[in-house]
Amino acid sequence: MARMLVRHYGSKEFDKKKLNKYLKIERDYLNILYWEIRAENYYLELQSIQLKSFAKLDKATEIKFKNYVIELDKMTNINTIFFKDLRYKVKIALYESQNDYNSIFQLSDKTYKELIKSKNKSNIILQNINLRRAFALIQLGRFEESISIGTKDMKNLPSGSLGWYFIAHYKLKALLYKADYGNAIKLIKLMLEDPGFSKLGGNHKELFGATLGYIHLIVNAGLAGDPIKMVKVLPEFKIGKFLNAIPVFSKDKLGINVSILLMHIGFLLQRKNYNAIIDRIDSLKQYAYKYLRKDDTFRSNCMIKMVVQMTKADFNPIRTERYTSDLYKQLEQVKLAGSGENIETEIIPYEVLWGIMKKAIQ
Known part of the structure; x- marks a missing residue:
């Protein structure tokens, strides 16, 4: 509109005052567009680096992106x-690369409170910021607050929508980390039985399917009450069917791969199928060597090493305890909250999973 008025008052109906007015408006909008594009390019650049590697940024790249943040803050x-x-988003991406969950939450909380007051607020943007708040709170071990955000957003979002599933996922994650298994079972049932589930993409179905599998492990171990009663409440889960339906070693899903491998071993232990576990140990070790050699996969490494030691102990509970005691201490020293590991990898805390596995060999 400003461009049209510039043309109009600059030629057809010349008016110097109005021409200057609309020229200024045009310049202002061009400046806004310039900085929006610049900010978007910074974000896409940082995001592309993160997608290529989950490792922390090298010093030079980190300094470059800090300068981007300083530059954008001046506007x-x-x-x-x-x-x-x-x-x-640029700031959040930088904080995520640094595993700075306090800053992620504080910035998300501040931005949410600022934007929700805006006349032109975007519900989609607010939902995405809320997801970051919920995620950061989980990483900080503040599960109740994350659950509260999830509960509120699920009421406000259309049931079965993609946004509804995203926030439900974080609420479910917080419930499992808090060991509130009763409410976790109610929520996974609600999620899987909603008509919207059939419309989800394969990756989301896979993630929620894996989560259901872990909840079955919890129920089978008696951690959620009487297993016979609780398994009747849960949606059905067949580990064989689940494994056959997914490409387990897909390179672009490193986090979920570890979850699935460990979940499978959990089921095999509960079924006393030790030979099948031994057959898979070499693959598990190779996978860990290839993909889990960084600080941000320390807990996963510990967990896999404990499973390997369990096989070396011939699944004897006393020897297993002796062989894995040091590894378990190391696991406990690097707490899940703030560890920087992908929370999709650790669907339930490894301490809980290890307890389930040890109980299975008693």
């Missing part, structure tokens, strides 16, 4: 929702 005169959201 206090750019107040569009789009720019504010992109600036927020």
Whole structure:
């Protein structure tokens, strides 16, 4: 519109005052567009680096992106929702690369409270920020607060929508980490029985299916009450059917791969199928060597090493305890909250999973 008025008052109906007015408006909008594009490019650049590797940024790259943040923060005169959201995303991506969950939560909380007051607020942007808040709270071990956000958002979002499933996932994650298995069972049942589940993409179905599998492990171990009663409440889960339906060693799903491998071993232990576990140990060790050699996979490494030691102990509970005691101490020293590991990898805390596995060989 400003461009049209510039043309109009600059030629057809010349008016210097109005021409200057609309020229300024045009320049202002061009400046806004310039900074929106610049912020978007910064975000896409950082995101592309993160997608290639889950490792922390090297020092030079980290400094470069810190300078991007400083530069964007100086643009206090750019107040569009789009720019504010992109600036927020650049900062969040930087904090995520540093595993700085306190900063992720504080920035998300501040941005959410600021944008929700805006006249032109975007519900999609607010939902995405809320997801970050819920995620950060889980990483900080503040499960009740994350559950509270999930409960509120699930009421406000259309049941079965993608956004509803995203926030439900984090609520479910927090419930499992808090060991609130009764409510976790109710929620996974609600999620899987909603008509919207059939419309989800394969990756989401796989993640929720794996979570259901872990809940079955919990129920089988008697951690959620009487197993006979509780298994009747749960949606059915068949480990063989689940494994046949997914490409387990897909390279682009490193986190979920570990979850599935360990879940499978959990089921085999509960069924006393020790030979099948021994057959899979070499594959498990190779996988760990290839993909889990970084600090941000320390807990997963410990967990896999304990499973390997269990096989070396011939599944004898006393020898297993002796062979794995040091590894378990190391696992406990690196707490799940704030460890920096992908929370999709650790669907339930490894301490709980290890307890389930040890109980299975008693």
